[in-house]
Amino acid sequence: MMKSMLYIANARIPTEKAHGWQIMKMCAEFAKKLEVELVVPWRFQTKFMKQIRDVHDYYAVGKTFHIKRIFSLNLTPPLDSRISRWIQLVQPILHWQQSLCFGLISSFYTLTRPVEVVYSRDFFTCLFLYLLRPLHQKRVFFEEHDAFPSTKLGASLKCWPLRHIDGIVVVTRHLGKAYQSKGIPSENILVAPNGIDVKQFPSNLERKIAREELGIPPDKKVICYTGHLYRWKGTHVLAQAMKKLNDDYLAYFVGGTPKDISEFKEFVSASQISNVITAGYMPPKMIPKYLAAADVLVLPNTSEEAISRLYTSPLKLFEYMAARRPIVASDLPSIREILSEETATLVKPDDPTALAEGIKRAIEDEKLGKKLVENAFKEVKLYSWEKRAEKIIQFIARRRQEKG
Structure with a gap:
């Protein structure tokens, strides 16, 4: 029976990003x-x-696990520094250098730890642990959140070590199928979408009270988007949709890095969009309050990039469902793995007009909105973090038993 796990992630903790x-x-x-x-x-x-x-308190989790920070050759400056903007052209090189370094050092650190299972979100850690296989007997599992490589060479190089580790956890069915298409058996792959802690979204958090506490006008029809402001998230399409709605509608964009916030504000200003508020980054504990203050929640992902179209499992999607507010979302395969016409208003992606019409429909048709909210809340209970962890632990146990 498995007793210990080393969870490895090449991530800044704490971070403004959802993966933290x-x-x-x-x-x-x-x-x-x-x-x-x-x-x-x-x-x-x-x-x-x-x-x-206190990182554990910031993420509202108990101090039931230890966080070990190890050295990696990090030449990438913080996101809010001036240097970060100056060296944008060499950022990809610095990222690869840091990733390789962390993968190598984390692998050697793993060899010193008396654990049975290594569970990693980092590809290079899995690569080096495969190459170091003669030196250890640990079971290695990889959790994938990135887009599947778009070139044959990239796909072949990525799948080569992953064929030889003990299992892969993916967040969408399309990502699982992509790995199967490269010869990784289906029994080696577990599809486990992201999750939610429903208790963090209390039903007694009223819209009126949330707006008073956040300083949001009580008489506006409020649209809320939470998360990063990358273009593949569809944030610029939502901003353009707001231009097609009158000033009775007001959109709040909550999230983003300093650089992305600045660029998004410039876009909104240049586009002369008056009914958009860029609230900036907020601590995780503030998100339920912003969602409660809204009339409708929007997930405007683009269809132009594969990660958005096929491979993403957005945390905000589950938060929206738990917040008990009508959802308007892009009609994409990745989104349809969780949502349907029974739980959300689905609209044509990358179309500001269709998005604006979907927002109006979600707000004005109260009977439909209530039905969608009830169905979404019932559905989201299937996606708790607890159930996801249990599913993964069972998968690991099965794969260990199969390998002997």
Whole structure:
């Protein structure tokens, strides 16, 4: 019976990005059944994140697992520094250098730890652990969140070591099928979408009270988007959709890195969109309040990039469902793995007019909105972090038994 796990992630913890929330929540759930150690690199931090003294408290998890920070050759400056903007052209090179370094060092660190299972979100860690296989007998599992490589060479190189590890966890069925198409057996793959802690979205958090506390006008029809402001997330399409709605409608964009916030504000200003508020990054504990303050929640992902169209499992999607507010989302294969016409208003992606019409319909048709909200909340209960962790632990146990 498995007793211990090393969870390895090449991630800045804490971070403004959603993967930090996912990593910490999963470690907390694994720690209910196993002895867990989270291994992350030492990285430069932004000014806001430097203020976080208690990482476990920041992510609202118990101190049931240890966080180990190991050295990696980190030459990438913090996201909010001036240097970060100056060296944008060489950022990809610095990223690869840091990734290779962390993968190698985390692998050797793993060899020193008396654990049975290594569970990693980092490809290079899995690569080096495969190459170091003669030196250890640990079971290695990889959790994939990135897009599947678009070239034959890239796909072949990525799948080569992953064929030889013990299992792969993917967040969408399309991602699983992509790995199967390269010869990785279906029994080696587990599809496990992201999850949610429904208890963090209390039903008694009224819209009126949330707006008063956040300073949001009580008489506006409020649209809310939470998360990063990358173009593949569809944020610019939502901003353009707001231009097609009158000033009775007001959209709040909550999230983003300093660089992305600045660029998004410039886009909104240049486009002369008056009914958009860029709230900026907010701590995770504030998100339920913003969602409660809204009339409708929007997931406007683009169809132009494969990661959005096929491979993403957005945390905000599950948060929206738990918040008990009508959802308007892009009609994409990745989104349809969770949502349907019974749980959300689905609209043509990359079309500001269709998105604006969907928003109006979701707000004006109260009877339909109530039905969709009830169905979505019932459905989201199937996607708790606890159930996801149990599913993964069972998968690991099965694969260990099969391999003997």
